[in-house]
Amino acid sequence: MSIASIVNRLNASSAFVSFNVHSWFACTVVYHVAKYNHQLVLTAVIFAALTALKEYWFDANYEIPKQTFVDSSIDWGSYLFGTALAIVFALTGT
DSSP, X not given: OOHHHHHHHHTOOHHHHHXXXXXXXXXXXXHHHHHHHSOHHHHHHHHHHHHHHIIXXXXXXXXXXXXXXXXXXXXXXXXXXXXXXXXXXXXXXX
């Protein structure tokens, strides 16, 4: 069973899937890197800066189909949501 067939069976929109993929990726990366290096704020800031560069420069210039500013903003917002979630998890000991 492929991921595409699961998404189709659940009738999930591509925006919903994209939001979840970006958010949970960010949450996982920030949480585990911060646990390893004990620098939660620094990790979150660096991750936010790198994902902004990725979304607004790389994706805007090289992704096919071409990304608009709104597309990049939505994706970056999803990364920031996941980063915030990682901060909450790290601070609450979850």
